[in-house]
Amino acid sequence: MTDRPLRLAVRPRDPAVKLAQPTPARLRRRWLLAGFAAVLLAAVAGLALGPVSLPPGSVAAEVLNLIPGVHLDSGLTPHEVAIVTELRLPRVVLGLLVGAMLALAGGCYQGVFRNPLADPYLLGAAAGAGLGATMAIVLRGAVDGDATNRLPGTVPLAAFAGALGAVVLAYLIGAVGGRDRGPGTLILAGVAVASFLTALQTYLLQRNVETIREVYSWLLGRLATPGWHDPRLLLPYAVVTAVVVLLHGRELDVLSVGDEEAAALGLHPQRSRYLLLAAASLGTAAAVAVSGLIGFVGLVVPHIVRLLAGASYRIILPLSMLFGAAFLALADLAARTVAAPAEIPIGVITAFLGAPFFVLVLRTTRARPT
């Protein structure tokens, strides 16, 4: 056999050809800078704009003053300083954190399930949180006889437990359905769990119509935070989620060739998937607990990032965090200023701004030669 002439010899490397770089190495730095700039811009805008508009430079100076040892003269009155640091800053930080979590979890879910329609609520986290919050609001009304009497902490706690409980339930059902059937079974289990929990929640609501307004307002999502309580609550979960998920960007790239090929490349796809889902679900549950159900961020931000910056999860995940954070902070700014003094539910804003923007990105990137 070896006496045959080789029509195609193995060719030596051509030194004249400029070597291409892996997508993460090629794009990462430029886009990370853009992401941080977006976060900064959104934060300053969120702090400066509102019923009382303040000069962005002064606002930035006041934020720097929070760093121990820094004393800059911002020229703001004590009242204005209080507006920036005590009213707006916690809310902006909360918006950044929630947006980062939802977008990161969405990107992670899309990678784990290899499904572009996946979002952080795919496994029932939203329905579980909704049921938990509804139960807390209804029970509180029953105990106090006054649903407006705030018991801080019970609704977020119940929402958190509900969201995690729903995801765990979906896992268990998916596992019964067959470990070897891949991610499809898990998605179906999530859909089933979500329907079931939503039905329960609807029933509860029907039986307690007096709470509809409060439940409904919770479901639409809001970032009205009393001081630093909510950001502090979310921060530890956000850190854990971000560290675990960001470290697994390369594994998500490997998973994109399918479970069997990933296993042939030396990975444990099932193990990676469960770990990533656990981390992403934890962050989602914590975000939902403090902010209600804010849609669209988790679905669309990772897609926009993918279209703009490339398909590697080593880029998609960190950039989703940054742009998700900036996007939600800006959406919250719109929510509280567009119809001031009334607030528009932030979920309405995210969809209202996000959908056209997504279409725009889709149209402009389609024209790019692929």
Added chain:
Amino acid sequence: MSAIVEVANLRVDLGGARILAGVDLTVATGEWVTVIGPNGAGKSTLLRAIGGLVPFTGSISLAGTPITRLKRRERARLVASVAQQPVVPPGMTVLDYVLLGRTPYIPPLGRESAADLAVVYEALSGLNLTRFAGRELGTLSGGERQRVFLARALAQGATLLLLDEPTSALDIGHQQEVLELVDALRVERGLTVLTTMHDLSVAGEYADRLVLLADGQVAAVGSPREVLTEEVLARHYRARVRVVDGEHGPLVVPVRP
């Protein structure tokens, strides 16, 4: 020559059905062995079992070590598989895709080194793919894609190449191109090639030995001349064929009954 693959009394059940039963197979280092057989005979499953991707009973050893004792990453450094229809991840560039072949060498949670990249560039240039490195895999033609799949397998640095129907999606010209390439790589890098194939003439032209699977069992093993006979093929394929002598092996021509 030492055996790189030793399969003894292999049984595979999938979804309650017996796919393989009592399969014995030895592949020597540097050999090209092609598994043939009718649809549903268990060809792909045999390759997947040797790749460690399906549960089995019996024994499979790679380079003398039972596959069950190899860690996944160790196994992935010994065996590289190209599936019949590999998944093409949307938006992924050729370079990023071939880089996935370095996964068994990159520490968990780590990133690729300059040495990993060097191996990838070498695989790309070896398969004449350097100019496609920045292109999206999904935009390549079938023949180009097949070369990219091969490049990923080469980047894996494994000595055993498992190719499941490597030419099923290709026209006759690209079939020859890819198979010549595989053979050239085999000779140059001392690889062992285990592949499945439907085209019997082509299978016989390239393989040192053929393994005929039928109903999950080995029905015949031997040189192409020993296996590709009119009687054997009539019995196991229920096909009427004429076998004629070709330059590089017997040629199987279907004849209308």
